Amino acid sequence: MAVVAGVDFGTLNVRVSIFHHERGRLGAATADYPLHRTPADPDHATQSHFDHLRALEAATRDALLASGVAGSEVEAIALDTTGSSVIPVDDRMQPLDEYYLWCDHRAWREACQITRAARQNGLEALEWCGGVYSTEWGFSKLLHWLRHNPEKRERFGSAFEHCDMIAATLCGVKEPAAAMRSVCAMGHKWLWNPRWNGLPPEEFLTGVDPLLAGVREKLQGQYATSDRLAGHLTPEWAGKLGLPAGIPIPVGAFDAHWDAVGAGIKLGDAVNVIGTSTCIIGMSETVQLVPGVCGVVPGSVYPGYTGIEAGLSATGGIFDAIARRAGSTVKALSEGLEEYRAGQSGLLRLTWDNGDRTVLVNPELGGVTLGWNLTQTARDELFAAIEGTAFHTRIILERMEERGAPVRRVINGGGIPQRNKVLNHVYANVLNKPVLVPSGDVTSLGSAIFAFMAAGTFKTIEEAQAALCPPHCTVEPDLASVAVYERLYEHFRNLYFALGSPDAKPAFLGAVLPDLRQIAEEARKR
Numbered sequence: 001m002a003v004v005a006g007v008d009f010g011t012l013n014v015r016v017s018i019f020h021h022e023r024g025r026l027g028a029a030t031a032d033y034p035l036h037r038t039p040a041d042p043d044h045a046t047q048s049h050f051d052h053l054r055a056l057e058a059a060t061r062d063a064l065l066a067s068g069v070a071g072s073e074v075e076a077i078a079l080d081t082t083g084s085s086v087i088p089v090d091d092r093m094q095p096l097d098e099y100y101l102w103c104d105h106r107a108w109r110e111a112c113q114i115t116r117a118a119r120q121n122g123l124e125a126l127e128w129c130g131g132v133y134s135t136e137w138g139f140s141k142l143l144h145w146l147r148h149n150p151e152k153r154e155r156f157g158s159a160f161e162h163c164d165m166i167a168a169t170l171c172g173v174k175e176p177a178a179a180m181r182s183v184c185a186m187g188h189k190w191l192w193n194p195r196w197n198g199l200p201p202e203e204f205l206t207g208v209d210p211l212l213a214g215v216r217e218k219l220q221g222q223y224a225t226s227d228r229l230a231g232h233l234t235p236e237w238a239g240k241l242g243l244p245a246g247i248p249i250p251v252g253a254f255d256a257h258w259d260a261v262g263a264g265i266k267l268g269d270a271v272n273v274i275g276t277s278t279c280i281i282g283m284s285e286t287v288q289l290v291p292g293v294c295g296v297v298p299g300s301v302y303p304g305y306t307g308i309e310a311g312l313s314a315t316g317g318i319f320d321a322i323a324r325r326a327g328s329t330v331k332a333l334s335e336g337l338e339e340y341r342a343g344q345s346g347l348l349r350l351t352w353d354n355g356d357r358t359v360l361v362n363p364e365l366g367g368v369t370l371g372w373n374l375t376q377t378a379r380d381e382l383f384a385a386i387e388g389t390a391f392h393t394r395i396i397l398e399r400m401e402e403r404g405a406p407v408r409r410v411i412n413g414g415g416i417p418q419r420n421k422v423l424n425h426v427y428a429n430v431l432n433k434p435v436l437v438p439s440g441d442v443t444s445l446g447s448a449i450f451a452f453m454a455a456g457t458f459k460t461i462e463e464a465q466a467a468l469c470p471p472h473c474t475v476e477p478d479l480a481s482v483a484v485y486e487r488l489y490e491h492f493r494n495l496y497f498a499l500g501s502p503d504a505k506p507a508f509l510g511a512v513l514p515d516l517r518q519i520a521e522e523a524r525k526r
Contacts, residue, residue: 002457003069005060005243006448007079008255009052009162011035011103011276016059018067018074019448021457024468027067028444031055036098043105046098049087049165056166060241071242076249077170077233078226078451080444081162083254084189086141088149089165091157093174097149099162100141103277103313105355107144108135108363114143117208125191125200130293132361136313137189139205139212146211153211158218161185163252164230170249171231180230181223184253187297188309192223224251225303226258226450248454256281256309256414257301258446261461263413263438264469265301270397270407274414274423277354278315278389280396282308282405290403292359293396302461308405310396314354315389316416318367321353322385326378333382337422342387342429342484345380347371348491349388350499359399360500364514368499386423387485390430391492397431411436411472415443429481430489440470
């Protein structure tokens with residue numbers, strides 16, 4: 001019997017699942033941790049490393065109880081996390097601060113500065129992450145931290161992505177240079193690629209800001225895909241988790257990438273991992289650079305293939321915000337949405353409530369809802385927001401296809417498609433493609449697949465997917481709805497590029513949303 005633990009760190013909780021190589025998931029448990037935000041700065045979003053570790057301990061022990069499996073039977077553990085979620089550490093791997101979570105957008109000025117410098121210097125790395133560096137990515141977050149924590153700079157030893165920091169902790173790594181770093185994380189968010197000897201050159205980084213002097217050296221280490229090991233579980237952490245000491249831990253990755261593996265991704269697929277935000281994951285046998293897309297990285301999804309990542313900065317987060325403002329819940333507001341027809345709400349929703357991750361890569365944007373009258377409700381806005389996220393997804397998929405990355409199948413993965421049939425039907429109609437939905441829960445399944453690989457249970461990812469991934473349910477598009485959405489999409493696409501682009505014509509359109517943001521920030525400071 002082969003049994004492993006698959007771990008998925010999400011935005012608000014960690015989920016641990018115990019899997020059997022033939023029987024699938026035997027049991028699972030979750031444990032929450034707080035997300036630290038502040039009304040004084042809506043861009044602030046941090047979490048504690050120690051809260052994550054406490055939650056991991058609790059969820060692992062509860063998952064073992066739920067599975068009925070003795071911890072001594074577990075042969076490997078693998079973990080994925082959100083990203084780019086960045087933590088600064090000292091030279092002994094001790095945290096100097098909390099994680100800058102993926103949805104922390106305080107570093108938007110730093111991101112703009114990095115983009116500007118990369119364009120001026122013709123930095124090839126910028127082309128590989130879509131032509132714009134994002135506020136959600138590693139170097140912008142680290143530079144923001146260095147600028148705002150002068151009293152801690154002397155102790156700065158390195159910075160880590162969440163997936164690498166957790167793995168290093170469980171493996172007992174005590175020096176930054178000894179830690180394994182994920183090609184998935186560093187390739188998509190830190191401009192890393194072996195094509196130009198890893199990270200951008202020192203002279204580029206110091207040209208952005210002298211505070212980045214020496215950072216390149218401090219980020220050095222062993223970069224690897226997830227078919228390599230980060231190390232083995234220490235006796236200390238084996239005791240805390242109730243697992244055997246010495247079991248292998250593969251190099252980690254981002255949750256969306258491994259969720260795509262758990263959803264059954266194959267070449268030619270686009271997997272929409274829809275949760276708090278949406279990550280859109282694709283793969284290619286060749287390298288295809290796609291302007292506005294969050295990264296084209298060899299080995300980031302499947303070792304041996306090129307991974308492509310894009311996405312929306314908020315999806316479920318927008319649905320939750322609409323419900324919260326209405327004093328309701330998404331579940332309550334969703335009742336009756338199955339009766340809605342395409343375009344019925346009369347609203348057109350641009351879902352930029354947390355900025356634009358792809359293809360504009362513009363964190364200064366805000367949500368826009370057009371078409372309000374005196375009788376429309378929060379339920380109408382929720383339906384329009386579902387339509388809006390589907391339209392935005394279509395923008396992204398069309399950009400990928402225009403640049404030589406054909407999308408033959410669309411899979412809706414993540415937690416929301418499992419609970420929201422209306423969303424799947426809207427997506428099928430907006431995209432005018434069949435949408436495949438896993439018939440079972442795939443959260444942490446990708447982690448389990450890589451744990452089985454580390455344990456030697458399966459020889460290939462494809463073999464593990466064939467044994468473990470649930471079959472898909474297919475949602476076909478409705479031709480009448482497709483016709484309505486074609487009309488609405490033309491308006492959405494025009495507004496998307498007009499309101500979201502700084503160089504839009506007429507010029508004032510592209511300035512409205514960033515200026516609203518700037519005025520609000522100035523008012524908060526007063």
